[in-house]
Amino acid sequence: MDVGIVGWGAYVPRHRIKVEEIAKVWGSDAEAYKKGLMLREKSVPTPDQDTITISVEAARNALRRAKIDPQKIGALYIGSESHPYAVKPSGTVVAEAIGAFPSIHVADFEFACKAGSEGMFVALSLVKAGQVEYAMGIGADTSQGAPGDALEFSAAAGGAAFLFGGKPEEIAAVCEHTYSFTTDTPDFWRREYQFYPRHAGRFTGEPAYFKHVLSCAKRTMEIANLTPKDFQWAVFHQPNGKFPARAATELGFQKSQWEQGWLAPTLGNTYSGASPMGLSAILDVAKPGDRILMVSYGSGAGSDGFVWRVTDQVTKLQPLARHTRAQLEDRPIYLDYGTYAKFRGKIHKVTE
Amino acid sequence: MLGPARYWREVPQRYRYEAAKCAKCGKVFFPPRLVCNKCHSKEFTQTTLAQTGSIETFTVIRVAPTGFGDEAPYAVGIIKLDDGVRITAQITDCELDKLDIGQKVRLEFRRLGKEGESGILRYGYKFVPVA
Numbered sequence: 001m002d003v004g005i006v007g008w009g010a011y012v013p014r015h016r017i018k019v020e021e022i023a024k025v026w027g028s029d030a031e032a033y034k035k036g037l038m039l040r041e042k043s044v045p046t047p048d049q050d051t052i053t054i055s056v057e058a059a060r061n062a063l064r065r066a067k068i069d070p071q072k073i074g075a076l077y078i079g080s081e082s083h084p085y086a087v088k089p090s091g092t093v094v095a096e097a098i099g100a101f102p103s104i105h106v107a108d109f110e111f112a113c114k115a116g117s118e119g120m121f122v123a124l125s126l127v128k129a130g131q132v133e134y135a136m137g138i139g140a141d142t143s144q145g146a147p148g149d150a151l152e153f154s155a156a157a158g159g160a161a162f163l164f165g166g167k168p169e170e171i172a173a174v175c176e177h178t179y180s181f182t183t184d185t186p187d188f189w190r191r192e193y194q195f196y197p198r199h200a201g202r203f204t205g206e207p208a209y210f211k212h213v214l215s216c217a218k219r220t221m222e223i224a225n226l227t228p229k230d231f232q233w234a235v236f237h238q239p240n241g242k243f244p245a246r247a248a249t250e251l252g253f254q255k256s257q258w259e260q261g262w263l264a265p266t267l268g269n270t271y272s273g274a275s276p277m278g279l280s281a282i283l284d285v286a287k288p289g290d291r292i293l294m295v296s297y298g299s300g301a302g303s304d305g306f307v308w309r310v311t312d313q314v315t316k317l318q319p320l321a322r323h324t325r326a327q328l329e330d331r332p333i334y335l336d337y338g339t340y341a342k343f344r345g346k347i348h349k350v351t352e
Numbered sequence: 353m354l355g356p357a358r359y360w361r362e363v364p365q366r367y368r369y370e371a372a373k374c375a376k377c378g379k380v381f382f383p384p385r386l387v388c389n390k391c392h393s394k395e396f397t398q399t400t401l402a403q404t405g406s407i408e409t410f411t412v413i414r415v416a417p418t419g420f421g422d423e424a425p426y427a428v429g430i431i432k433l434d435d436g437v438r439i440t441a442q443i444t445d446c447e448l449d450k451l452d453i454g455q456k457v458r459l460e461f462r463r464l465g466k467e468g469e470s471g472i473l474r475y476g477y478k479f480v481p482v483a
């Protein structure tokens with residue numbers, strides 16, 4: 001039985017901060033960062049936005065496309081490394097807000113930046129197993145970088161939601177293959193009670209991101225018996241603009257194949273939301289018959305690979321919700337560093 | 353502070369904008385009520401608020417109440433929804449000096465506040481300007 005995406009939707013916060021504005025405060029070389037990271041600005045959540053609010057808005061966009069009764073959603077999973085509560089699920093709020101309760105299985109997933117694709121993987125597998133009629137997988141984050149750390153230039157906010165189903169006439173993109181590549185690699189972590197994550201500097205590149213993304217992409221294509229030229233589109237986890245561009249090029253993909261899903265240069269790193277949001281931007285414009293390769297990455301470490309085949313249904317669903325790139329370009333509000341620090345809770349007003 | 357119990361009771365309105373429509377005269381009430389103040393009917397059907405509208409009036413809060421200090425300045429407005437219902441709510445994601453009466457807005461799901469550093473997080477609706 002074919003299982004696939006019957007609705008998708010993203011949410012991008014409206015506020016931004018430019019690399020120059022952060023670099024100015026810490027005396028770092030903005031041009032070097034912009035070139036090194038291939039990133040110009042990033043999204044910033046307001047104090048009233050978090051993983052839950054972003055997930056609700058993304059899920060509502062997915063439902064605007066799917067147009068099914070939310071009561072038929074039997075499972076909902078949110079992958080994030082910035083769940084607002086330490087103990088209390090994010091997914092329960094989202095399930096109630098979209099009217100998909102109380103007959104629903106809900107869980108929050110964690111696996112650094114891979115948590116979103118993980119939720120998608122499990123949601124679509126449950127539909128495939130016949131356990132539930134529809135299931136939703138969401139990847140969203142509002143992650144923080146420590147002030148002055150390299151991560152501060154990229155840590156951004158956003159998310160995407162995917163509703164999976166098994167009725168052929170409803171599927172906009174069939175999942176043809178999945179594959180996961182996992183090892184124990186300590187490249188990025190955050191211990192309990194610590195506010196900011198730590199990373200292993202340059203170690204995050206070769207043995208971590210590139211090893212997992214490239215191995216996962218190659219094996220996924222091998223299993224599917226496909227090569228880069230069989231795909232119209234490819235999207236990879238994007239901790240910055242540079243890593244996915246290099247991974248795509250090393251695998252033999254042309255820029256025309258990965259540019260549409262390459263949101264990092266103006267969005268930043270949305271962690272669990274990154275490759276899911278890239279996929280949503282691709283689905284916004286994909287044509288029936290197109291194939292999409294998606295490879296996520298989560299520190300710790302692992303990559304999930306997916307091969308999607310777009311169907312005729314896609315063109316009907318595309319106009320039903322706001323496109324991801326349209327949201328990215330819609331009236332951005334630029335912040336100075338002071339307001340950004342306040343928004344992110346790095347500074348507080350004294351209370352009398 | 354609202355406390356978890358009262359917050360929980362208001363979830364249908366805060367999360368899903370559930371309103372009551374008078375079965376006799378059609379007037380929509382938000383939050384729902386037991387008796388229609390127009391025709392005195394006690395029969396209602398459940399409906400969902402329109403999620404777009406425009407700003408009827410607004411004010412900018414510069415000295416915020418306790419617990420909202422970090423959020424000031426922010427705007428609070430009376431919004432006339434496209435179904436005729438008027439509701440008071442915060443207007444967010446806006447440049448305060450560019451806000452205007454008549455501005456089109458839409459509902460978005462936002463965090464309304466938190467009860468101190470260890471209490472519950474409260475979620476609900478706010479309005480954001482549309483292009």
Ligand SMILES: [Zn+2]
Binds near residue numbers: 374378379391392393
């Ligand atoms: Zn009445």
